[in-house]
Amino acid sequence: MKPIMKLTRLNIAILAIISFAVPAWAIDVETPKRCTVCHSASFQGLQPAPRLAGQRYQYLFNQLSDLGLHRRDDPNAKLFMWPVVATVNPQTARELALYLSSIPPVAAEDGDAELVASGREIYQEGMPEANVVACVACHGPNAEGVGEIPRLGGLAYPYLVRRLSQWGHLYNYATRPPMPHIASNLSPNQIKALASYLSFVK
Amino acid sequence: MVLSFPSAPAGTPREGCRRRIVKASGLRLALQLAIAVVVFATAAGGAATKALAFSSHELAAKIAYCQDCHGPAGQGYRGFYPMPRLAGQQVEYFEDQLRAFVEGRRLNSIMSPVARSLSPAMMTALATDFRAFNPRPLGGDRRELAAMGEKIFQDGVPEQNVPACAACHGPEATGIKQIPRLSGQLYLYMVKTLTNFRKDRKEHLSDVMYPVVESLNKRQIEAVAAYVSSLR
Amino acid sequence: MMKVARAFSAHSRASRNPAGKAKSWVGAFAGTSGSQGWLDFMGTRSGIQLALPLAMLVIVFGGAGRTSAAETAAVSKPELEAKIKYCEICHGHSAEGFEGYYPIPRLAGQTPDFIKYSLQAFAERTRTNNIMFHVARVLSPDMMAALGAHFHDLNAKPLGAGPTDLVAAGKEIFETGVEPRGGGRIKSCSSCHGDNAEGNQDFPRLAGQLDDYIVDKLTNWSKEFGQHPSKMDVSRIMQPIAEALTEAQIKAVAAYLSSLQ
Numbered sequence: 133m134k135p136i137m138k139l140t141r142l143n144i145a146i147l148a149i150i151s152f153a154v155p156a157w158a159i160d161v162e163t164p165k166r167c168t169v170c171h172s173a174s175f176q177g178l179q180p181a182p183r184l185a186g187q188r189y190q191y192l193f194n195q196l197s198d199l200g201l202h203r204r205d206d207p208n209a210k211l212f213m214w215p216v217v218a219t220v221n222p223q224t225a226r227e228l229a230l231y232l233s234s235i236p237p238v239a240a241e242d243g244d245a246e247l248v249a250s251g252r253e254i255y256q257e258g259m260p261e262a263n264v265v266a267c268v269a270c271h272g273p274n275a276e277g278v279g280e281i282p283r284l285g286g287l288a289y290p291y292l293v294r295r296l297s298q299w300g301h302l303y304n305y306a307t308r309p310p311m312p313h314i315a316s317n318l319s320p321n322q323i324k325a326l327a328s329y330l331s332f333v334k
Numbered sequence: 335m336v337l338s339f340p341s342a343p344a345g346t347p348r349e350g351c352r353r354r355i356v357k358a359s360g361l362r363l364a365l366q367l368a369i370a371v372v373v374f375a376t377a378a379g380g381a382a383t384k385a386l387a388f389s390s391h392e393l394a395a396k397i398a399y400c401q402d403c404h405g406p407a408g409q410g411y412r413g414f415y416p417m418p419r420l421a422g423q424q425v426e427y428f429e430d431q432l433r434a435f436v437e438g439r440r441l442n443s444i445m446s447p448v449a450r451s452l453s454p455a456m457m458t459a460l461a462t463d464f465r466a467f468n469p470r471p472l473g474g475d476r477r478e479l480a481a482m483g484e485k486i487f488q489d490g491v492p493e494q495n496v497p498a499c500a501a502c503h504g505p506e507a508t509g510i511k512q513i514p515r516l517s518g519q520l521y522l523y524m525v526k527t528l529t530n531f532r533k534d535r536k537e538h539l540s541d542v543m544y545p546v547v548e549s550l551n552k553r554q555i556e557a558v559a560a561y562v563s564s565l566r
Numbered sequence: 567m568m569k570v571a572r573a574f575s576a577h578s579r580a581s582r583n584p585a586g587k588a589k590s591w592v593g594a595f596a597g598t599s600g601s602q603g604w605l606d607f608m609g610t611r612s613g614i615q616l617a618l619p620l621a622m623l624v625i626v627f628g629g630a631g632r633t634s635a636a637e638t639a640a641v642s643k644p645e646l647e648a649k650i651k652y653c654e655i656c657h658g659h660s661a662e663g664f665e666g667y668y669p670i671p672r673l674a675g676q677t678p679d680f681i682k683y684s685l686q687a688f689a690e691r692t693r694t695n696n697i698m699f700h701v702a703r704v705l706s707p708d709m710m711a712a713l714g715a716h717f718h719d720l721n722a723k724p725l726g727a728g729p730t731d732l733v734a735a736g737k738e739i740f741e742t743g744v745e746p747r748g749g750g751r752i753k754s755c756s757s758c759h760g761d762n763a764e765g766n767q768d769f770p771r772l773a774g775q776l777d778d779y780i781v782d783k784l785t786n787w788s789k790e791f792g793q794h795p796s797k798m799d800v801s802r803i804m805q806p807i808a809e810a811l812t813e814a815q816i817k818a819v820a821a822y823l824s825s826l827q
Contacts, residue, residue, distance in 0.1 A: 260451030263399035270413030310402040492704040495652035502666030
């Protein structure tokens with residue numbers, strides 16, 4: 133609760149800005165302002181909250197519904213998102229997802245530059261001997277995702293590291309395969325490399 | 335085989351007899367042991383050869399790896415690229431495609447590294463295992479085109495010199511030997527394959543398809559794809 | 567054509583001089599005739615008499631060019647070539663046959679009469695095959711004839727023979743016939759199909775045909791052929807034969823035929 137209380141004044145300022153910025157047709161003003169508290173005014177993300185801007189519509193909607201049903205259970209989700217999403221109805225979730233997906237994303241570019249090359253190799257080619265598939269097959273050549281498969285390009289390094297590691301801990305297990313199996317085969321170094329590469333992908 | 339030692343004190347004629355029996359028995363034993371060694375060594379050698387190819391654990395891990403992209407039951411998956419159904423595919427075709435990826439007869443930047451990591455024995459094992467899967471089709475698309483697609487598939491389009499697909503692929507699109515099963519294949523994958531056939535496949539076996547795909551127009555390709563994608 | 571015209575031109579002069587007629591012909595062709603041109607000739611009575619047949623000759627042979635007998639005025643070369651390419655998708659690059667889901671028969675070296683007959687039978691559904699029905703229903707008689715001629719000229723190696731251990735028995739059946747269990751006698755296949763199974767007019771060539779195709783046809787003859795009992799159909803000849811042959815005999819003869827060049 134601390135981070136939220138600290139940002140209360142900022143919160144109000146953001147409210148003011150947001151209430152002009154959000155198109156009236158999209159959603160009621162209340163909902164996105166709550167998101168900006170953690171996800172930043174531009175929805176480009178503010179650690180530990182990930183960037184939402186430019187994320188896939190279907191993926192966003194699925195996350196909101198999985199969070200609402202408590203199927204997604206990684207620690208931060210449980211702590212921060214479960215209470216929030218409890219108040220979001222499906223129609224609002226749809227509108228939110230649509231709105232967020234339309235905002236142009238900005239790459240975080242906060243990974244380790246030296247690991248980018250090896251990360252790219254894992255992403256584009258996979259590691260057949262280690263039975264790790266090439267991420268590109270599902271996430272696309274620019275990590276842009278498609279349908280319910282999320283855009284990974286430009287997400288923040290710490291967030292990617294945490295999420296990739298969590299698959300191996302069986303969090304989020306209720307969500308759709310094959311990620312649990314794929315990511316659970318990745319070593320910590322490989323995760324760091326991947327996360328570094330992805331944080332730079334536009 | 336029993337070694338019998340008649341009990342008799344040493345030095346007696348029976349002892350001499352015993353020694354001879356022991357000798358004879360020993361020889362017999364040695365011979366039998368030798369045969370046993372040879373037999374088991376060969377068997378072990380054979381088993382060892384198989385074990386060198388891969389263990390059942392390795393196979394299971396490899397299947398799970400394939401399933402990551404091709405779906406939990408090999409039914410295919412709509413990733414950024416449509417990943418084709420492998421379930422129920424003809425074994426000969428399956429093996430030949432993997433070899434084609436290795437040899438460059440078929441071009442695919444994702445599958446080439448995958449196929450290169452597989453031994454021939456592994457290719458056969460995967461082909462055999464996926465053949466046995468039988469999930470429902472992932473989901474037919476463009477159902478409104480399926481009727482048109484059925485007509486093309488079963489009757490051909492003689493006015494356009496398009497032969498009936500059924501002649502080679504079978505009336506239920508099950509394929510045979512090196513001719514692939516098409517039933518339940520992903521719509522998007524079928525469209526992509528038929529559209530890019532000559533570009534992606536250089537192998538001598540599939541060049542029979544070149545005149546076919548070149549005689550089909552876009553709508554007909556979509557129709558055939560819609561039809562087969564709905565078949566069980 | 568000009569040469570012929572000039573020849574007649576010289577001839578017309580010579581016709582006024584009977585003695586020189588023959589000489590004038592030769593002279594005309596050799597180009598040593600006199601000054602009278604062909605236009606002058608055509609205006610003469612002989613010329614007019616000649617004009618009509620000449621015109622007909624030009625029309626009939628004018629379009630022949632380098633064509634074979636197969637190509638008639640009704641089937642254009644590109645059309646025929648496209649159709650051949652289409653047939654070969656299923657029947658093999660050199661019409662040697664293909665093992666599709668169904669065994670697709672060899673057409674190479676087939677008798678033109680049999681091809682024509684078969685295509686007609688497919689189109690009229692006296693022979694039942696849905697795929698071939700659709701192929702045949704769009705073909706004109708001229709196209710059927712052209713295809714028959716084309717495939718007759720091809721000579722691919724057999725696609726692949728059946729079990730070699732059955733070949734000897736098959737050869738015997740082919741050359742001497744069989745005595746069916748129910749009595750009677752089936753004469754040798756060669757008496758109609760030729761000593762080398764090369765076929766003869768309506769009797770198809772069997773040499774080099776696909777083993778499993780032959781087995782399938784002989785086994786299922788009446789299901790596929792002669793579907794209009796009231797119609798005259800040469801395939802009816804085979805019906806009692808196919809029905810009298812045992813499974814083993816069918817397999818043997820198929821193995822033999824598929825091995826023949």
